[in-house]
Each structure stands twice: as C-alpha cells, then as structure tokens.
Amino acid sequence: MQLPVVVGVDGSEGSLRALDWAAADAARSGHPLRIVHASLWERYEGTRPASDAARPTEQILAEQLVAEAQERAQRLGPDLRVVTTVQPEDPVAALVRESHEAALVVLGSRGRGRIAGMLLGSVSLALANRSHCPVVVVPTTAPSTPPKSGRVVVGIGDAAGPSAAAAFALDQAASRHGELIAVRAWRSPAHEAMSHPLLVGSPAAARHQEAEDHLDEVLATLDPTGSPDVTVHRSVVQGPAHQELIEAAAGAELLVVGARKTGGWHGFHLGPVNHAMLHYAPCPVAVVPDAYLSSRPEPDRP
Template sequence: MELPVVVGVDGSQGSLQAVDWGAAEAERSGRTLRVVHASLWEHYEGVRPGISADRPSEQVFAENLVAAAQERANRLAPGIEVSTDVRAEEPVSALLEEGTEAALLVLGPRGHGPIAGMLLGSVSLAVAARAHCPVVVTRGEPSAGPPKRGRVVLGIGSTTGSTLAARFAFEQARSRGCELVAVRAWSFPPYQNMPYPYVGGDQARTYRQQAEETADRILGVVVGDYPEVAVERKLVAGTAHQMLLEEAVGTDLLVVGARRRHAAIGLQLGRVNHAMLHHAPCPVAVVPEWSGSPYPEHQEAT
C-alpha cells in the first residue's frame, strides 16, 4: 500500500502553506493526503473524547481546524483522497510516530505564540531532526497559482547515504517535469585559508577532484533510473551552506540529507541542515540517512 503524505497543521499561516504543498505533492505522486493536528488539550482540559457530551473547546477547535484543512486540500487538488486525525498528544511525538508510516511529513516553518518570531518553529525543527522519513518544511513566500515548473536543487553530501537524498530529489524533479541542479561544494581546511597558506594550486585541484568524485559516485547510483530528468552538476568553491542558499533562490525545492544514528539521543542535524531550515528562501526537504536503522525501507540497497 502506498504510504501517505502527512501534513501537520496548527492553524498558523505556515501550516496553510504546508497543506497547499502537501496537496500538490499528493496529486503529483498519486498518494493520499493525511492531515494531522496534535496538542495536549486532553491533558489540560482533563476530558477524554467521547466521555462527556460537552466536548472541550480545544477539541472543537482541533476538529474544525482539520476539517478546514481538508476542505482547502480538496479545493486545491480535487482528485486526491484526504483523511484527517486529531491526536491529544504532544505534537513532536505524534508527528514522529506518523512519520514511521508516511512517505514524507510536511510542516510549516513557524507556529503560534512566542515561537512564531523564531527563524524556525520548535516543532518543525525537532521533527526535521528526528523523523524516520523525509520532512519538508515549507519555507519561502506562499506561491500564487499552481506550482512552478522551475528546478529542484540537491545538496550532495559526502556519505554513501546521500544517495537517499539524491533519489528523493530525482523523484521530485521527475514528478514536476523540471531540471535537477546537483551542487557539491568544496573548500580548503581552515588552516589553509590563512594569510600564508600551507598549500597551493595542486592542493586546490586535489580538493576539487575529490568533490567531483563524490558527486560522480552519488549521482551515478541513481541517475540511470531517471533518464527523463535533465541534470546540471555544479562544483563550487566555498562553504556548503553559503553555496546552497545562493542556489535556492527561485527554486521549487531544496533537498539535503541528514545523517542519523539509530538510538542516538537529541537532535540529529548538521550545520548545513540548520542553515537551510532557518534561512532558505524556498521549501526544504530533509532526507534522513540512517545508520543502524530498524526501518529497512529507509535504507539504500547496496
């Protein structure tokens, strides 16, 4: 059975962007859309659903919220199947559980209250850092009209697991009918950027060649499966987060991988992931690269 696209909603403007993005993705991919709202209203209200005829106000709000999101999705993509769920749970835990049986999770960049002023909402950050499936955070300005047929940008990492992010990016480019721009950044180690660098042109060529070999290795695993996707490969000198932020301007989607280790505690995002999630001018997809994962469907076959 095809896994659904799951959208987390909280009533914020950002979550409406997530509904729009998720509906378009479900329509492109032929998947169902599942709209989920989670909060601890049950804990604070002290009432369980179905026990009292008088439903707590937060439950009514949650039901109206997902119903409105379902109506919005059906209006934007009439052909998709949309289901909803209200979960009286802590949002991060509920969404992470949803992610174990989802093709991807879609979230808005910010929530309500004090966190609304942050660069990225705490729920979106925590889910992107720990989910077992790809997470899309709908950064950037809401698009007016149908999705663009522009380009998808892939940030190529240095690990073998980066093929998971590459495959996700190729799938996105194919479904959108657009080109894929694969970016691999390279730079000297910090001590070589001093006023009197230890190395010269030969070393620069070596670092660039290493970057080229990494790009060839990662793209070579998946490019043959997507002959219809036009690929532009870019090797750029500079820091990865700066180069990707520049490439993300005017882009439909930016895809980056995130290394995960099963049973590791805390957030599992690198510096580049953080920079993209906080500053990118377009939607960002974070694709987990699992090490020792109990979820074999999220591992790349060798």
C-alpha cells in the first residue's frame, strides 16, 4: 500500500499554497493525497450557515473547507487519488499521528494564527520537531524570482555517510528529473595551525580540500551508480552554513535539511541552521528525520 502525501489545510493563503505543492508532489510521485483539517472547533470568520442540529456549525464549515480543498486538488491533478478527513482535535497532535502513516506531511509556514506577522507558525515548528516522516513547510508568499524547474538543494554536514536528508533530496530531484545541488559549507578558525607537519599551504586551502574530499565520498556512497534522472552539482563554500544554504536556495524548488533524534518530548532536534532555514529560506523547506533512511522506498531507476 502506498503511503499518502498528507497536507494540513485551514483555509489560509499559506495552506492553499501548501495544498498546491502537495498535490503536485503526489501527482508526480504517484502517491495518494490525503487532505487533513484538524481543529478544536474554533469559530471561523464570515457568515455562518444555518445550524445542523446533529453537528456543530464549526464542523459543517470544516467539511466545506476540505471539500473545496479537494476540488482544488482535483483541478490541479485530475487523476489524483484524493481523500479528506476532518478531525476535532489539536492540529499538531493530529498531524503528528498522521505522520506515522505518511510519505510526507506538507503545511504552510503560517496558518490562521492570531499573530499574522510571525515568520513561522507554531504548528509548522512543532510538527517539524515531532513528525515521524519528512515535513515540507511551504512559504506563505511566492518567491520574488521563479524557481528553476527541478532544482533541489541539500546541505551536507560533517557526518561520515549520507544523511536521511541527502537521500530524500536525491529522491526528490530524481522524481523531478532535475538537479541536486549538494552544499558543503566549511569554516576555518582564526590563526588555525596546520594539523599535519607534511601538509603545505594555507590552513584555509587544506580545509577546503578536506571539505571537497568529504563531499565526494558522501555523494559516491549516496548514489554509487549515478542516477540518469539527476544532475548532481557540488558546491564547497567557506562561510556559515545557514547563510550559504539560504543563498543556494534562491531559485530552488526545495531546500532539504535534517532532524536529529533526541528522545525527548519534542522528538527531534532542530539546530540553529534548521531554524534559520524554516524562517528565512526563499523556497519550501523539507525537514527529514533520520528514520527516513530505514523507511526509504527503493528508487525506481533503471
């Protein structure tokens, strides 16, 4: 059974952009689309229809909301398999539960919260910390420049092997028949001494070479046969990782970062780089938990 692409909707402009992104991803990947609205039956703005004695008015409005979302998704993808659900509970709890049986969960960066000017909504941030599958957070506003079709950016950290984020990024780039930009940022401490007496040249040059070698090793392990559906570009840059990733994400369809398991109530650890991406990246951001590697489907490649 194929796991669905789950999208959370609340009627806001941000959730409509998330719905469009999720519908496109589901159509491209062949997964069904599951539209979820969860609420504690808070009142909505606007005219309230005549009350149904068997159901709260808020539930009627919620059902209308998901019906309209389904119609929108079907217009975008006439062949999509779309199901909807309305759940009378906290949105974070509902979407975390959905994430146990989902290929990914998609939602807007801001919903119908009371503080409309917040860069990132509380639901988006909480779900990114606790989801059991990849989460894609779609910005409320469109980028100032159109993205290049098929471009996916991923940051490569210090770990020896490919991360779950790198694997997810490769799969996303392959599904788009696009390009993967693998960014390895490095920084050289001031007044750094050479670590080996036989090494010559500046410490910065040595650091850069180490970063290039590490990136080559990771990519060779990630995609040893070379996917015909993806063009891989290597980017080794000196500077803060968050700054370099935000710059690389300009013109991308997706930026991918990882989430490390902590075992606490929040589930995963989103470091300062990930927080910066979620708040300031100019494109949708995917947060990928380590568990993606164990549940990753076999890529459909020749």
